[in-house]
Amino acid sequence: MAFKICVIGCGNMSTNGHGPAIQKYAALHADVELTACCDLDPEKAQRYQRTFGFAGSYTDWRLMLSQEKPDAVCLIVPVEATAGLAIAIMQMGFPLIMEKPPALTAARCAEMMEVARRTKQSNQVAFNRRYTPLMQKLRRELAAHGRIDSLRYDFFRVRRRDPDFSTTAIHGIDAVRFLCGSDFAQVAFHYHPIADTGRVNIYMEGTMQSGTVVSLAFCPMTGVNVERATVIVHDHTYYLHMPMLKGIDAGGRLLHLHKDTIISDETAGEEPMFISNGFYHENAAFFDALRAGVKPENDLATALQSVELAEYMRLRKAHYPEVAS
Ligand SMILES: NC(=O)c1ccc[n+]([C@@H]2O[C@H](COP(=O)([O-])OP(=O)(O)OC[C@H]3O[C@@H](n4cnc5c(N)ncnc54)[C@H](O)[C@@H]3O)[C@@H](O)[C@H]2O)c1
Numbered sequence: 001m002a003f004k005i006c007v008i009g010c011g012n013m014s015t016n017g018h019g020p021a022i023q024k025y026a027a028l029h030a031d032v033e034l035t036a037c038c039d040l041d042p043e044k045a046q047r048y049q050r051t052f053g054f055a056g057s058y059t060d061w062r063l064m065l066s067q068e069k070p071d072a073v074c075l076i077v078p079v080e081a082t083a084g085l086a087i088a089i090m091q092m093g094f095p096l097i098m099e100k101p102p103a104l105t106a107a108r109c110a111e112m113m114e115v116a117r118r119t120k121q122s123n124q125v126a127f128n129r130r131y132t133p134l135m136q137k138l139r140r141e142l143a144a145h146g147r148i149d150s151l152r153y154d155f156f157r158v159r160r161r162d163p164d165f166s167t168t169a170i171h172g173i174d175a176v177r178f179l180c181g182s183d184f185a186q187v188a189f190h191y192h193p194i195a196d197t198g199r200v201n202i203y204m205e206g207t208m209q210s211g212t213v214v215s216l217a218f219c220p221m222t223g224v225n226v227e228r229a230t231v232i233v234h235d236h237t238y239y240l241h242m243p244m245l246k247g248i249d250a251g252g253r254l255l256h257l258h259k260d261t262i263i264s265d266e267t268a269g270e271e272p273m274f275i276s277n278g279f280y281h282e283n284a285a286f287f288d289a290l291r292a293g294v295k296p297e298n299d300l301a302t303a304l305q306s307v308e309l310a311e312y313m314r315l316r317k318a319h320y321p322e323v324a325s
Pocket of ligand 1: 010011012013041044076128167
């Protein structure tokens with residue numbers, strides 16, 4: 001029996017990250033059928049269908065799901081649309097992987113978790129950093145140490161004027177939770193205006209429940225597009241330069257030093273971005289879990305604290321958890 005995949009949303013991230021990943025998964029698994037894709041814009045849907053080899057295309061996702069009855073749905077629509085569509089898709093009886101953030105508020109994310117529980121639908125949030133091979137390698141090494149003293153995560157962008165940067169910054173928040181294998185215990189937020197722009201740099205200083213001291217810097221208007229982590233464990237330092245779509249860290253790098261000696265120095269090499277950035281592995285993990293009849297690892301429940309902290313950031317709160325004034 002074929003394993004049928006449908007995609008909803010054929011825009012930028014879908015075309016650059018998910019489309020090539022899903023196409024590769026189908027090429028490696030003979031029973032996988034790229035059944036149909038859907039976008040409100042018929043030209044985008046048809047172009048996506050041709051580019052990645054889907055059998056059909058639609059402009060109405062409800063019609064697509066009721067006609068095609070897929071085994072897995074990939075939801076890659078604008079942030080404001082994700083929660084409502086995800087709830088409706090689960091209520092129609094289909095498992096889904098959805099782009100981040102699954103919701104704009106923790107309350108909405110909890111509502112989605114409740115729908116998933118009631119409808120018994122498998123789900124996964126597409127935090128691609130959790131599936132980036134260099135990030136996964138660092139996480140394994142840190143887990144072997146058993147404890148992390150401190151972690152700094154710099155999240156710099158160029159000319160990002162988004163009124164709400166939290167829906168992008170959530171990647172950095174989530175990456176810190178992922179690397180530490182722990183939730184945030186407490187954080188102070190600082191918002192520093194960027195002169196004449198109406199925008200802010202956002203700094204988070206805190207501790208994880210594991211005891212690790214963390215420091216995060218989200219700067220949307222800098223000279224460079226990078227995401228870099230510096231991790232210190234007694235006598236060891238790790239520098240992770242996340243692979244980025246373009247720019248000075250395109251290939252990514254993971255450097256491990258011990259007492260001032262280089263222990264290892266790796267890059268993602270020539271891997272295409274949809275692999276080095278985690279898109280292939282996140283989609284494959286979701287499809288593999290469904291095919292094996294097991295619960296996907298990175299479901300809505302695992303996203304909840306990241307959504308909550310992004311919400312704090314959007315609301316310009318000063319402290320997590322909130323402290324009584
Ligand atoms: N993982 C990452 O690194 C990363 C980076 C950027 C964006 N994203 C996420 O990807 C998602 C999409 O962002 P994007 O930049 O690709 O946006 P986009 O606007 O380029 O694409 C979204 C597409 O969804 C379509 N769409 C909207 N409502 C629809 C509906 N009801 N039915 C069918 N199609 C519908 C739009 O027509 C559009 O083509 C967002 O959730 C965003 O947060 C993730």
